[in-house]
Every structure is written in structure tokens, then in C-alpha cells.
Amino acid sequence: MLSMPASTDSEYADSCVGERAVRPQRAPDAAQVLLDVRNLSVRFPVGRAGFWGRQRLTVHAVDDVSFAVHKGETLGLVGESGSGKTTIGRAVLRRLPVSAGRIRFRGNDITQLRGEPLRKLRQHMQLVFQDPYASLNPRMRVLDIVAEPLLVHGRARTRDEAATQVADLLHRVGLPADAADRYPHAFSGGQRQRIGIARALALSPEFIVADEPVSALDVSVRAQVVNLLQDLQRELGLSYLFIAHDLAVVRHISHRIAILYAGKLVELAGRDAIYDSPLHPYTEALLSAIPVPDPAVQRRRRRIMNCGEPPDPLHPLPGCRFQTRCPVAQAQCREATPPLRECAPGHWVACWRH
Ligand SMILES: Nc1ncnc2c1ncn2[C@@H]1O[C@H](COP(=O)(O)OP(=O)(O)O)[C@@H](O)[C@H]1O
Ligand SMILES: [Mg+2]
Secondary structure, three states: OOOOOOOOHHHHHHHHHOOOOOOOOOOOEEEEEEEEEEEEEEEEEEEEEOOOOOEEEEEEEEEEEEEEEEEOOEEEEEOOOOOOHHHHHHHHOOOOOOOEEEEEEOOEEOOOOOHHHHHHHHOOEEEEOOOOOOOOOOOOOHHHHHHHHHHHOOOOOOHHHHHHHHHHHHHHOOOOHHHHHOOHHHOOHHHHHHHHHHHHHOOOOOEEEEEOOOOOOOHHHHHHHHHHHHHHHHHHOOEEEEEEOOHHHHOOOOOEEEEEEOOEEEEEEEHHHHHHOOOOHHHHHHHHOOOOOOHHHHHHOOOHHHOOOOOOOOOOOOOOOOOOOOOOOOHHHHHOOOOOEEEEOOEEEOOOOO
16 A cells, blocks of 8 residues: 555645635535536547558547536546646647547537537637736737627627626626737736636636646745635636646645546545545555645655656557556556446546446
8 A cells, every 4th residue: 555645734735726715615505417528538640660561650648437416516637737628628628539439518419519519509608728928918908808709709799888797797806897908929828828717707608618727826825815715616606627747736626536547547436535545556656645744745756646657648558547657556457447436426447446
């Protein structure tokens, strides 16, 4: 068994969001499934290899992933870089072709939706981008950035009408009214992320994919953005798929957490179960990677992520994908893929040890 991290709640908060004033979140409505993803696979053809170019190369970005997001819930999706988080986020928003599986939103199968129905659906599902510096057009004023979806989808008929709605949205995300007349370069990273959130809220969506929304921000402003997302969830009944590359960031905002490794879900459970009784060795490794203020504790931590071969998305191995780094892998792990099974109520894990 791997040693469990000994850090406390506040240490997690310090290391991830920079301050302790992160508010507790409200319980979601578990009875109402908003998004239901079943056996989702996304593969990218990336050309050919071999002397005659006969062998087709395919990136297996996401493989047989199933999860649900309930109304008013935040599902944290955590995995290292390249594990398929953005691909899942974009696939569920139907911004990427799905290779296999099914996506239901509000009970309707949206996997193959196209044209006008897809355009209409997109109003209910929005994306908050990872990089607030790259995601806003530097040549557009904030007014035009936030008003664009309102005008495109006919929610405002005139610029004046749009400006009134934009003022409301800016107020909602905690920006001053005169922000509308300025350009993105006049704002800090945290403020730019607020502009991105205002734009995402413009069409009153029910579901938001937040793709590493605080990763590019200073630690000192992360908590403010996380708190804002939580406040908006409370006020507007939003549901989030909140993507992060480490477990520190998602602790305070997630109701449940899904752990992704090399395109496969390895564990899915309530937030406390993930932090207090993780079952998958990869989840334990992620927990042990959360920095703690005490350097002695930090040194004692096992650094699994630095050893073993990283996964190759072009040639996934048979069996468990974590086998090359797993400290407790057995012969069975190299032969067969462990299914995601419910080991305790609501606690799912894909590991032959359980
Ligand atoms: N358009 C694409 N074409 C080819 N490969 C891609 C494409 N988008 C993502 N990938 C690959 O899919 C895998 C998952 O990527 P991504 O979803 O961006 O991971 P994450 O967001 O977890 O860092 C990576 O190996 C990445 O290189
Ligand atoms: Mg990503």
C-alpha cells in the first residue's frame, strides 16, 4: 500500500487556491441526471507509419468512458496532461466527433445531433477555457466579446439591448460596469477569466465545462474564481464538469470526482471518498503529488509519477493502462483491462485489487 498524504484540509486549500476562504458547496439534486455519458470513445486518426505507410496511426484519446452529471452538481475530472480531459469536455459539448458511445443531455440522445438542433443545444452547454489570455480576442472590446453570443443567437436585437444584458452579466461576475468599454489587455488574468465566464453565461446555459479554468492564474486569485463559480452555481442552478490536472484544485468545488488515466476512467466517487479512502493506485499517486508546506513531509511522499513508462496513446497496452507505473501491478494487470466496478455505494474503481 502507498502511504496516504497527511495534510489537512487547509493545507490542500493553501496549495491549490491560495487562500482558506473557499466556501462549502450545496448538495446537488442526485435524482436528476443532466448529462449522461455512456461508453464514450474518441480516437484521432493521425496519418500512417511504417516503410510503406501501411500502418494507420490512431491516437486513442478517450476509451470507453461512462459518467453522469446531475443537476446542480460539480463533477471534477482529474488526470495528468494528455490523459484526455479536454477531449472528453469537447466531445460532450459536441465540438468533437465521437468515435463510439452515447451522450444524453436532459434525457435526449445528442450523440449524432447536427445542424440547427445542435446549434440550439449549444446554448444550454458552454465552455470556459483554460487560458484566459488566449481565449479572448485582443481586438474586441469586452462589450463586443460578451455581446457576441447574445446577438448571434438572437437574445438581443439591438446593440443597446445587448449592452444592457452585458452590464448585468459583468455585474454578476464581479466586474465594474466600465469594463465593457475596455480591451482584454487592460485586465489581469483573474479578471479575464471573469470576462470568459460572463461570455459563457450570456445564453443562460444549464451546463458548463470549465476546462482547467484556474490553472493559468496566480495562486492568489484562484480561490476568487472558484468561489465565483460556486456562487453562480448556487444562484443559477448550474452544473459543471470541472477539469483539472491535479487533485488540489477540485477539492473545494467538486461534489464527486472522476479520475482519468490515459483515456480511461480509473476511479469515480464522492469528493470525500476520493480524498479520504482512494482505491486506485493512480488516485493515491495524485494525492501524494499535492504539495504541502512542510518540506520534510513533501520529501517523504512517494513520487510515482516520475517513475515507470508514461502511457503511449498511439499504442495502448493490453490490460490496465497504469501497469507500467503501478507499484502493485500483478500478472493479471498485464493481461486484461480491469472494468470500472462499484466497490462501495457510489464508489467506482477499475483495479484488479478491488
Ligand atoms: N486533434 C487532435 N489530433 C490528434 N491527437 C489529439 C488531438 N487532440 C488531442 N489529441 C491527443 O489526445 C490525447 C488527449 O489530449 P487532451 O484531451 O488534450 O488531454 P488533456 O486535456 O488531458 O491534457 C493526447 O495524447 C493528445 O495528444
Ligand atoms: Mg486539456
